Amino acid sequence: MSTEAVTHPTYGNWRRPRRPGLGPLGLVGTFGVFSGLVLTLLVSLISLVAALFVILPLALALAPLTVRTQDGRNLYQLLALRVGWLRRRAKGAHTYVSGPLSQRPGGRFRPPGLLSRITMSEGRDAYDRPFGVLHHPGRNTYTIVLGCEPDGGSLVDPDQTDVWVAAWGHWLARLSHEPELRGACVIVETAPDPGTRLANEVLPRIKENAPAAAQAVMREVVERYPSASSEMHTYIALTYGVAPGHKRDRSEIVTELAMRIPSLLSGLVGAGGGSAAPLSAERIAEVVRVAYDPAVAGDVLDARARHGGTGLEWEDSGPAAAVETVSSYQHDSGVSRSWLLTLAPRGTVRSSVLRGLLEAAPGTRRKRVALFYRPIDPATSARIVEADRRAAQFMATSGRGMMQARAASEMRAAEQTATEEAAGAGLVEFSLMLTVTVDSSRQLPDAAVTVRNLQAAARLSLRPADRMQAAAFTCTLPVGVLPWEHTLIPQALQEAL
Known part of the structure; x- marks a missing residue:
């Protein structure tokens, strides 16, 4: 007899984008260092004391750029975050009240x-299905939301899982060829099952002349089954932009998006997305309404089951009141806390690495995990890959000892990335956000412990989104809010810092 070893595919080779410049200074800090040295040399020709007065303030100004947190932020960025929070508190922008009795x-x-x-x-796609389009006037972007019911990983062969992962990679690579696509976001939302759908299906079918024991069993099933089950929803928000200087009519853009939806959905089905369909404007409003007020989730499901819809509009999907604090966001019947990704899993992982993070967490009202993808066009991808390859080769040939061994590993990873990119793979920047909603502030410490255990199992490093909880909560909703599109400092300048 002969036995064959079963091999399970692993995945990895993701790296943080290399920051230009010398060490932790960045491009702006490096430019400041060389400019300051030239200025100091010129001033030293006149007076050494004057040169000393030039170089000391320069050193004090550049010193905060050399101190970095685990996620790459310097002291100036941390200070800007605190100043922004204090300004919002002073203006009262951390509170929100709406409704007929508000201003x-x-x-x-x-x-x-x-x-x-x-x-x-x-609008309506080629199959006459309604789909909602969210327009962000500030950035002139348009967002469509796709809903799908992914096939579970239980009782699935590893070969099939590998095929799904490969198809998902091809779907992400196709996004880099989507005209004017700014980014994509995959949101997986889990919550305890309220039992509304089960009750609407079972209770009306109980016959009055049925045996009392049978009726009691069915009613007990309806009452107790939801306590041990959960519901899971998956949304994919695709955000498209309009090039500056190009004025296009909204109806023209909606028509163009309607033509793209069928091909996008077919790719999702091939990647294990199950049944996929675009979300209507009413459905998007319902998702946002339930996120801000989790207590109405059962009422929304009941209205859809009884009347086929809720009639909810976007203008009525927000909360009646909301208050943002340093570490939480209170909104109607829930209190939420959000976390940001600081470090992706190191080394290689299996396809089930995020399974525990995506499943329903006990003791929480709702939980959303948002994966952000920023596709890079093929021309830019080739330049980035080649620049990383040259930098890795330089570090591998100039280092010594342990540094040289680490640089050699970086060079192998860069060579593999270059080979895959040349074979047609797409280069995508990604990040992750997590939002947990509970009933009261007293439950937040327990939720934090749960998230800490989940991130350890997923080999992730997360940090709380302190002083920006409201913005992080919004980013995890399927509404197409891309974090890098809504920053005060342009993205190019942030990368240079």
Whole structure:
């Protein structure tokens, strides 16, 4: 008899984008160092004392750029975050009240913060299915949301899982060829099953002349089954932009998006997405409404089961009141805390590395995991890959000892990335956010412990989104808010810092 070893595919080779410049200084710090040295040399020709007065302030100004946190932020960025939070507190922007008795124009329950200026429209795709389009006027972007029911990983052969992962990689690579696509976000939302759908299916079918024991069993099933089950929803938000200087009519853009939806959905089905369909404007409003007020989840499901819809509009999907604190975000019937990814899993992992993080967490009202993808066009990808390859070769030939061994490992990873990119693979920047919603602030410490255990199992490093909880909460909603599109400092300058 002969036995064959079963090999399980592993995945990895992701790296943080290399920051230009000398060490931790960045491009701006490096430019400041060389400019300061030239200026100091010129001043030293006149007076050494004057040169000393030039180099000391320069050193004090550049010193904060050399201190970096685990996720790459310097002291200036940390200071800007605290100053921004204090300014919002001083202006009262950390609180929000809406409705007929508020000072908001129109007296409706519009979503707050980054969603306050968004408008909603609706179109129909090639199969006459309605889909909602979210327009962000500030950035002139348009977002469509796709909903899918992914096939579970239970009782699935490893070969099939490998095929799904490969198809998902091809789907992400195709996004880099999507015209004017700014980014994509995959949101996996889990929550305890309220039992509304089960009750609507079972209770109306109980016959009055059925045996009393049978009726009692069915009613007990309806009452107790939801306590041990959960519901899971997966949304994919695709955000498209309009090039500066190009004025296009909204109806033209909606028509173009309707033509792209069928091909996007077919790729999701091939990647194990199960049944996939675009979300209508009403459905998107319902998702946002339930996120801000988890207590109405059962009512929304009941209305959809009884009447086929809720009739909810985007202008009424926000909370009646919301308060942002340093470490939490209170909104209607829930309190949420969000976390940001600081370090991806090191080494190689298996396809099930995020399974525990995506599953429903006990003791929480709702949990959302948002994976952000920023596709890079093929021309830029080739330049980035070649630059990383040259930098890795230089470090491998110039280092010594342990540094040389680490640089050699970096060079092998860069060579593999270059080979895969030349074979047609796409280069994508990614990140992750996690939002947990509970019933009261007293449950937040327990939720933090749960998240700490989940991130350890997933080999991730997360940090709380302190002083920006409201923005992080909004980013985990399927509304197309891309974090890098809503920063005060342009993205190019942030990368140079």
